[in-house]
Amino acid sequence: MELLRSRRFIGIILILLGLIALPYWASRYWILLVLLFSLNLALSQMWNLLAGYSGLISLGQQAFIGLGGYALAVFSVYYGFPIWLSIILGGTVSVLFALLISAPIFRMRGVYFAIGTWTVAETLRILFSNWKYVGYGMGLFVKPTYALSFNTIYFTALGAGVASVALVYFLLRSKLGLGLMAIRDEETASETLGVDIFRCKLCCFLISAGVTGAVSGVMYLHHIFIQPYSAFGIDWTVQMVFITIIGGIGTIEGPIIGSFLYVFLHQWLSEYPNVSLLILGSIAIGAILIAPKGIMGTVQEKLGFEFLSPRRK
Amino acid sequence: MLSFLNELKAPITNGLLLGGLYGIIGIGLSMIFGIVRMVNLAHGDLVILASYLSLVTMTFFPISPLLTLIVVIPVMALIGFIVQYCLLNRVLGKGMNPPLLVAFGLSIILQNLLLLVFTPDARTLMTSISVKTISLGSFLNIPLVYLVDFIVSLITIALLSRFFNRTYMGKAIRAASDDEGAAQLMGINTRTIYSFAMGIATGTAAIAGVLVGMTFTFYPHTGPEYLIIAFGVVIVGGLGSLLGTFLGGLILGLAQILGAHFLGAGFQLLCGYLILLIVLTFKPTGLFAKG
Known part of the structure; x- marks a missing residue:
């Protein structure tokens, strides 16, 4: 077992080294694919943390995408802050906003929570498109990112992707993770045993908001242009849901496999832009009907194989 | 005061009438929410x-x-x-x-x-x-x-x-x-x-x-907009009664048109969302829920 784990560790290190060295041997197209993969991975891993481990189905993650992106634009363009500081501020703004809405939003459960978060995001979208300071619906250019090289953005995105996986891995092995899994298995029993359900869930909500906001900042380094209708659009969450469902909700590996498939499907279907979302939607429904636990969940169930197990052996 | 009311007569009527439309948009969602x-x-x-x-x-x-x-x-x-x-x-x-x-x-x-x-x-x-x-x-x-x-x-x-x-x-x-x-x-x-x-x-x-x-x-792509309106109607009206859903529609319609009247057309949807969030926060079962 020890041998297997050390082999696994070496495998992870090798893959990481390969990805870090990517800009020195691969074409720009492949670098772009890995960049998109990493960003999707980070975002959907955060949705997975909410939906898969905390039972919070949020349809409003785009609120933090928008806040993170606008924070980057406003702080770096209007105030001339360094880009990296602006991205971190984007994460901070997202956490603060999540804290602000957590009081009303945590009074809602299940479906109410889903629609409540979505409504919050829609409210932000309307506010931003009516707000003169951020240029109404016209949007903002993140001009300072022109100074960054493509490779810098790549390394940042890769870092974000790896960090998100590591964060969820270590989070789930901490006291918080044990509490979360206890809640998932039996909510009432875990509460009587002293798990503070509200605090556990709030913690996850804040962490996922902060990381989503910061990753969104990195993403807008790549997109350069931000506009309220797309930044606060439900499409972001649709993407996270697809990736997590297909890969396997409630598994750490799920979003990795999901993002991999998503990026390739997306590239492959980009020749048929009209039908790409149509096909993705059908695949997602098919996945829920046939393998509700997604690829990784089904593999775990059938073969007992886990690559990154949150359990302590 | 009288002239103020006189000025509001049109938005209130329009809001209530629009609310009727919102009621019918919400009724299907409410039925499935309640039954299935x-x-x-x-x-x-x-x-x-x-x-x-x-x-x-x-x-x-x-x-x-x-x-x-x-x-x-x-x-x-x-x-x-x-x-x-x-x-x-x-x-x-x-x-x-x-x-x-x-x-x-x-x-x-x-x-x-x-x-x-x-x-x-x-x-x-x-x-x-x-x-x-x-x-x-x-x-x-x-x-x-x-x-x-x-x-x-x-x-x-x-x-x-x-x-x-x-x-x-x-x-x-x-x-x-x-x-x-x-x-x-x-x-x-x-x-x-x-x-x-x-x-x-x-x-x-x-x-x-x-x-x-x-x-x-x-x-x-206008579907989700009406989904949120329908959901607002269901939340404000509460589950379990057709009349409640209809009244929920009226309240939402009124809120939107009055919001647009006082704050400008850009804020019409916003006022609807705010009402929805307020009701979700303070009375998630809706204003007219049975039991």
């Missing part, structure tokens, strides 16, 4: 699908949009029945998330299907009703189409209420929603009943879609 206990995230897209179906019917037969309901309601009811029977019934009873996500996938599929077939252009169901206004007394003009929306909604809700209280099917649906196990023991096939309920709900979505198409322009 799932949120049909595709409801808004089904409404817009009905608008497009009406548009197609009008190109074949040059008739008024209201008359296309003869075609659109059965087609939509059939679509609803099939969707529930073949897709949603298979994921019921497997927790909250699978039905939610299947409906979400359906919503994406519908939007992109409409986009593919009808292009992203703005459409509207043209009719002479859309542009006429009628004057009530000498001081108040209201758009005729708003009045038509309100009356059609009221009639639909009255008919639905009769259906649920008088017919066997209506009673069976209520039984299945009250206690699935007991209803099955009484010889009711609850899964088929759910499919019929969904058929009726998409039938109301058909009416809502035609009214929406007559009143506003629509695009393939």
